[in-house]
Amino acid sequence: MKMKSKKGLYKFLGLMVLWALCIDAQGQNQGNINGFVRKVKTQAPLQGVTIRLVGTGFITQTDSLGFYSIKSIPTRSYTLEASSIGFKAIQKFDIEVTSGNTAEVNFDLEEETQQLGTVLVRANFPKPVGSVNSVQSLSANEIIRYPGANF
Numbered sequence: 508m509k510m511k512s513k514k515g516l517y518k519f520l521g522l523m524v525l526w527a528l529c530i531d532a533q534g535q536n537q538g539n540i541n542g543f544v545r546k547v548k549t550q551a552p553l554q555g556v557t558i559r560l561v562g563t564g565f566i567t568q569t570d571s572l573g574f575y576s577i578k579s580i581p582t583r584s585y586t587l588e589a590s591s592i593g594f595k596a597i598q599k600f601d602i603e604v605t606s607g608n609t610a611e612v613n614f615d616l617e618e619e620t621q622q623l624g625t626v627l628v629r630a631n632f633p634k635p636v637g638s639v640n641s642v643q644s645l646s647a648n649e650i651i652r653y654p655g656a657n658f
Contacts, residue, residue, distance in 0.1 A: 538604040540612055541576035544569050544589055547615040553591060556616065561586040561598065580604045589614040 544556045552573025559566040560577065563585070569575045582604050590596035594616040602612055 536582055536606055537579045538582055538606060539576065539578045539609040540580060540585075540587065540602065540604060541574070541609060542611050542613040543573045544575065544614045544616060545573055547617045550615075553594070553616060556589055556591040556594075556614075558614075559588050559590075561588055582606050587612055589616060591616065593618060595619045 540560075544553045544558070545551060546553060552569070552571070554569055554571045554573065556569040556573070556575070557566065558569065558575045558577070560580065565577050565580060567575050567577055585602045585604060586598055586600050587602045588596060588598045595618075597614055597616060599612055599614070602610055604610060
């Protein structure tokens with residue numbers, strides 16, 4: 508009887524070890540990318556810059572310190588793009604995401620001016636329906652005869 512319980516215990520422990528190794532192996536097929544985005548001239552942090560892994564659904568934005576982070580990315584090589592209105596978009600190629608590690612990728616964005624087309628502003632004040640302007644003419648004689656009268 509003791510022999511069966513020891514075999515059962517060994518089987519149970521063996522399965523637990525195997526299960527733990529499988530869980531650990533699944534988590535090791537992913538990595539992270541993070542970094543900072545700044546203005547190229549002043550090195551001031553840029554908030555709200557869109558960071559995306561090209562060709563995937565991974566996308567994020569920088570915080571008030573210019574920091575971004577993308578987590579749980581499958582391991583392989585990626586192209587990372589930073590873009591924001593008023594700045595030139597930049598792509599960095601061959602960013603290698605390795606198992607259990609964090610790749611740090613920083614961006615320095617250059618301001619970009621764009622020429623806008625002509626803007627035409629028109630004022631059109633339509634007369635409300637039912638509003639009528641009243642016009643009355645008075646002659647000089649009527650004014651002399653009825654000074655201060657309400658016409």
